[in-house]
Amino acid sequence: MRNYSVTEFIGFLNAALNEAVFPDGVAIEGEIAEYRVSQGKWIWFLLKDNDSVLPCFGTVWKLKQPIEDGLQVRIYGQPKVHERSGKFSVVVDRVEPVGEGALKRAYELLRKTLEQEGLFDPIRKRPLPKFPRRIGLVASRESAAYSDFLRILGNRWSDVEVNSVHVQVQGKDAIGDIISALSFFSAHPELADVLVLTRGGGSLEDLQAFNSEEVTRAVFSSKIPIVVGVGHERDETLADFAADVRASTPSNAAEIVVPDRIEIRAAIESLRHRLVGRMEQTINDRLTGMDRSVRVMERGIMSSISSFRHRQRDLADAFSLFVDRVAGSVRDLSRLEAGLFTASDLFLTRLSGRLLNGSRLLESFNPKSVLRRGYAIARYQGQPIKDAAAVAIGGRLDVELHQGQVGARVEEIIKSKNQ
Amino acid sequence: MPQKKSTPEKKVDFGQCYAELEQIIDWFDTGEIDLDEGLKKFERGLDLAQKCRERLAEVETRVNELKLKFGETL
Structure with a gap:
């Protein structure tokens, strides 16, 4: 020992x-x-x-x-x-x-844990592209899910490329396959605008990969928006909950990722219709606007015309007023003229009267005219005699009469008393 | 990565066409429309609608089977 x-x-x-x-x-x-x-x-x-x-x-x-x-x-x-x-x-x-019971229980436990962690949070869900150009399909190529998905996809839509990766969806390789496929697409976003992870229905045991924490986390962390469609209507796997959009079946996944071409054709028609309607409306609005502008312009022109007429009338009025004034002025002028004539007449008459008087007066001062009344002018040696002392006795005097002259001799000189 | 040349890669992108068409309708709905621009957009819209319809008619779904060696991708 x-x-x-x-x-x-x-x-x-x-x-x-x-x-x-x-x-x-x-x-x-x-x-x-x-x-x-x-x-x-x-x-x-x-x-x-x-x-x-x-x-x-x-x-x-x-x-x-x-x-x-x-x-x-x-x-x-x-x-x-x-x-x-x-x-x-x-x-x-x-x-x-x-066992079914244990699986269910385990499922519940994991669901609660992951839910608390926020893996199923609606806030984290991303919208899917409306018209995906490339779909990344993760499914088993032998499965009915695969062919159902592609069949419905083809029925609904055509403008899309499907990049498909074959995976085991149950058994020991399923989890690893699915995780690899999802991370492959995350690393190659050019291959897919949206991912679809799908398989047909099955027992809880069959769906175990889709209820595993690893696959659920892989779905949650996919960089590309992902639709998970597993089983029948009533199968709800944890991967479903973590997906951006949950599809109830593989066919439903196809309905979710692509639109229906009949609907889209109708939608295009309706868009076209709306477009034409909007354009017509725009043109009508514009025409109404133009009508209004034309009316405004018309009104403007009419009012210009009427104001022009007013002006014209004003002008005519002014002109006639002017004419009146001119006429008045002419009248005034003639009146003035008449007055002037009258005044000048009077003036002339007066003037002539005064002239007459003047001339009479002048006449009265003329010595010759005095002679007419019997006066005579005596001149001694050519000079009119105003003083008796200026002459001598015997001196010759020339006496001018009204008519004719006489020569005379001085016989006596009588001086005035005050001399 | 996408091979050009004879491959019909230059084709109309349906999603883009459709989105642009929707944008044009939205534009019309916002009011205050310039007539010249409106006419331009209108023509563009009709053209897009036509392209979308043609695109719907012509394309086939293509399925590429990708072969992954799973050990290596992780």
């Missing part, structure tokens, strides 16, 4: 279990009990059936599948004796629910 140290023994035991007895690990089915998580890192539970229990250990980063007591699961892992405690457990790598 060989002696071991404790450490040696446990080491030997673990090596024997892992390398000799279970080189591929173990898969064990049972029901979960006493599930607990310590320090947010370590997961402990018992796997049991009617007669036995098996301690299990795992880590939260490895066991993504939500677990709760009572869940029927299959665990994958390695049996191990722990050095520190000497306790035996199975170190679990993977847990998967088994």
